[in-house]
Amino acid sequence: MSLTQSDSLFAALHEGGANDITQAFFRARPRLLNYGSPLFIPATTVAGTSMPRISFPGVPGGLEWAVRFTVPIVDFHPDSSGGMPPPLTLPPGRFSLRSTVTLWMFCGRRGESVDRVVETSLDLWAVGSLLVRNVDGTSTVGFRVDAVELAGVLPETLGAFLECMIRMMINAALAPLNIPLKAMTAGAFTLVLTRGPLIETDQVEIWGHL
Amino acid sequence: METLDSRTLGPADTYARRFSTAGQYRYSVASAGLHCVAINARFTINITDRSTATSQHIVQVRLDGRHLVADPEDLEIGIGEGVMWHAADASTPRYAIHGAGMQTTFQSAALGMQSLYTHAFGLPGVYAWIDAIGGKLWGEISVRDPDLCAEPAREEWVRALKRGALVYIDGDIATPRRVEIFTGQTVFWAIRQAGRQGITITDRCLVRPHPTG
Amino acid sequence: MSDITAAIDEVAVTPLIHNAEAALGTSSRSGSGRLGSFDVSWSAKASFSGGAVDLIAPGTIRLADITMSYSLGVSFSLALSSILPVLCLPSVCVNIPCVGEVCTPPICIDWPSITIPTSFSDSLLFTADFRLETYLAGADWKVDLVVEGLPSLELTPAAGRLLSTIGDAAAAALAPVPFIGPFLGGAILLIKNTIATAGARGLLGLILTPFVSGIRYTVITQPRIQEVLPAAGPSDPAVRIQLDAVSAAIVSSDEDEFVLSVDISPA
Numbered sequence: 001m002s003l004t005q006s007d008s009l010f011a012a013l014h015e016g017g018a019n020d021i022t023q024a025f026f027r028a029r030p031r032l033l034n035y036g037s038p039l040f041i042p043a044t045t046v047a048g049t050s051m052p053r054i055s056f057p058g059v060p061g062g063l064e065w066a067v068r069f070t071v072p073i074v075d076f077h078p079d080s081s082g083g084m085p086p087p088l089t090l091p092p093g094r095f096s097l098r099s100t101v102t103l104w105m106f107c108g109r110r111g112e113s114v115d116r117v118v119e120t121s122l123d124l125w126a127v128g129s130l131l132v133r134n135v136d137g138t139s140t141v142g143f144r145v146d147a148v149e150l151a152g153v154l155p156e157t158l159g160a161f162l163e164c165m166i167r168m169m170i171n172a173a174l175a176p177l178n179i180p181l182k183a184m185t186a187g188a189f190t191l192v193l194t195r196g197p198l199i200e201t202d203q204v205e206i207w208g209h210l
Numbered sequence: 211m212e213t214l215d216s217r218t219l220g221p222a223d224t225y226a227r228r229f230s231t232a233g234q235y236r237y238s239v240a241s242a243g244l245h246c247v248a249i250n251a252r253f254t255i256n257i258t259d260r261s262t263a264t265s266q267h268i269v270q271v272r273l274d275g276r277h278l279v280a281d282p283e284d285l286e287i288g289i290g291e292g293v294m295w296h297a298a299d300a301s302t303p304r305y306a307i308h309g310a311g312m313q314t315t316f317q318s319a320a321l322g323m324q325s326l327y328t329h330a331f332g333l334p335g336v337y338a339w340i341d342a343i344g345g346k347l348w349g350e351i352s353v354r355d356p357d358l359c360a361e362p363a364r365e366e367w368v369r370a371l372k373r374g375a376l377v378y379i380d381g382d383i384a385t386p387r388r389v390e391i392f393t394g395q396t397v398f399w400a401i402r403q404a405g406r407q408g409i410t411i412t413d414r415c416l417v418r419p420h421p422t423g
Numbered sequence: 424m425s426d427i428t429a430a431i432d433e434v435a436v437t438p439l440i441h442n443a444e445a446a447l448g449t450s451s452r453s454g455s456g457r458l459g460s461f462d463v464s465w466s467a468k469a470s471f472s473g474g475a476v477d478l479i480a481p482g483t484i485r486l487a488d489i490t491m492s493y494s495l496g497v498s499f500s501l502a503l504s505s506i507l508p509v510l511c512l513p514s515v516c517v518n519i520p521c522v523g524e525v526c527t528p529p530i531c532i533d534w535p536s537i538t539i540p541t542s543f544s545d546s547l548l549f550t551a552d553f554r555l556e557t558y559l560a561g562a563d564w565k566v567d568l569v570v571e572g573l574p575s576l577e578l579t580p581a582a583g584r585l586l587s588t589i590g591d592a593a594a595a596a597l598a599p600v601p602f603i604g605p606f607l608g609g610a611i612l613l614i615k616n617t618i619a620t621a622g623a624r625g626l627l628g629l630i631l632t633p634f635v636s637g638i639r640y641t642v643i644t645q646p647r648i649q650e651v652l653p654a655a656g657p658s659d660p661a662v663r664i665q666l667d668a669v670s671a672a673i674v675s676s677d678e679d680e681f682v683l684s685v686d687i688s689p690a
Contacts, residue, residue: 002432002678003676003680004432004680008434009430010429010680011428011430014425014428016424017687020664021689024664025662028659028660028662028663029659029660044658046659176655180651180652185429186645186649186669186687187649188566203424203428209435210431210438
């Protein structure tokens with residue numbers, strides 16, 4: 001069967017290419033993976049996003065915190081990651097995502113040494129689906145994480161708590177990553193979308209006409 | 211283009227004058243741009259009482275280096291005989307004849323009595339000619355190409371080439387006014403009467419309107 | 424598998440190719456050659472348009488009935504003495520009353536050399552196969568269609584029209600020559616017969632063949648470094664990728680498709 005089928009134009013982005021784009025995106029805008037209160041990130045720059053402290057009674061100035069993700073690695077169905085932690089599976093038409101999330105918290109009083117910072121890193125797995133968005137008049141493909149699994153966190157309720165929080169955080173980090181459809185043709189063609197995006201055979205596929 | 215203009219003479223033209231008074235005439239051959247300027251008249255015509263063997267004498271105008279010369283430079287003719295000037299070949303530049311004797315002058319650029327101007331027509335068309343000096347003289351020559359594809363027409367054309375068309379000029383009157391010829395034929399304008407200023411035979415297209423006032 | 428695969432079918436690739444033809448614009452050449460037995464100088468302009476697209480795996484695109492529109496300027500000199508008879512107007516005599524017989528001397532006509540300039544515009548259809556060629560030109564990746572071999576040009580009809588135009592040009596150039604009138608028709612016929620359709624066809628081939636032998640259409644031009652996302656503020660610079668490798672091919676299945684394969688990396 002032809003690639004274009006009943007349409008006149010076909011484009012596909014292999015998971016390898018998707019990861020190249022993801023790398024390029026987060027290398028250019030690392031602040032979207034790095035968030036922290038003023039102790040950790042005094043001001044928003046290309047490198048990091050400054051966030052407010054978490055206000056809490058009895059904690060003068062609020063809680064100082066930070067979170068950082070490594071550049072996510074995307075895998076399109078079928079699963080070629082080497083194994084996902086149960087109960088996560090990669091259904092047809094979905095992508096999986098791997099990253100490492102590091103959390104920091106300052107456990108002292110203001111003015112005390114930063115030796116009072118505690119940190120923990122967790123490997124995260126996620127499964128998500130693609131979104132078609134219109135950004136400034138341009139059709140784009142974006143990523144939305146539907147479920148996150150943090151391996152080995154106990155009790156399970158803590159795991160569920162962290163998975164919920166991290167799912168919201170990773171979706172916020174991925175929200176600006178909107179790949180123009182034209183990029184899926186390496187800029188060669190301007191495609192008007194009629195079908196897709198569909199995930200199959202390790203790639204995202206779209207169909208349309210010029 | 212076809213240049214019908216007796217003010218300057220080209221390879222298809224001749225100018226002739228009959229001399230009725232004995233004496234010596236000196237004349238010059240000037241290039242076309244200088245036809246109104248009297249330059250050194252170094253060529254001579256001696257008119258004597260003795261008749262010569264011919265009533266018409268031919269003078270060839272040719273280019274010698276950078277100068278126009280008459281050949282022969284000196285001519286002796288009898289009273290009542292004529293001299294005809296013509297270009298030696300197609301490369302001879304346009305010229306004018308300007309001469310004078312004891313009591314008379316003659317010039318090709320202003321034809322006077324006893325003058326003759328001829329022109330062989332090379333291009334078809336209708337040529338309306340006038341006197342560029344300002345007289346009321348006018349006429350029309352219709353020239354057409356023969357159809358040489360038809361045998362009788364070819365023979366007729368060859369015979370016609372030997373026939374000239376004669377137009378008499380009496381003051382402001384040309385007789386006949388309208389002439390029809392084939393390409394290659396020659397028209398003769400014989401001046402029987404002309405004003406003191408003389409006349410020219412000039413294509414109307416070559417004459418600028420005289421300024422009024 | 425390539426990072427990016429883009430495929431386009433015959434219907435959709437046709438306007439891309441036609442746009443590439445139009446982008447080529449009008450080419451110009453000049454030179455000299457022979458027109459029958461005459462030496463000529465010529466200048467020519469040509470442009471291409473249209474053509475039905477047929478994609479042929481693995482890497483051929485056939486364009487059938489491409490229209491080549493061209494205009495020529497051809498000029499040749501001719502010594503009329505080589506084609507016209509010697510003409511001497513005989514001595515002409517008239518009898519003028521009271522004067523006698525007056526005769527003009529014979530006038531031999533010196534036939535000049537003339538230049539016959541001809542302008543001719545026409546168009547013809549031809550079919551050609553093109554191969555795909557992908558390469559890096561400076562900062563850009565290009566995919567070109569390059570003509571294969573020498574397309575055959577049917578020139579006989581145009582040669583007939585060119586010969587007719589030359590005849591008209593000769594008539595215009597000869598008409599002002601004094602005394603040529605009676606010989607004009609014969610001279611034009613002689614010029615046309617000297618050139619003949621074969622001569623006109625030969626000149627057209629000499630002029631037009633170089634235009635078609637080197638046809639190259641650039642159907643895709645893409646910068647090697649591409650901006651995927653523009654800058655969104657001082658803390659969000661542009662996002663760029665690099666096209667590391669580009670290849671193009673024709674793939675045949677239940678339909679024929681033009682397939683572009685690209686490998687990318689973060690820039």
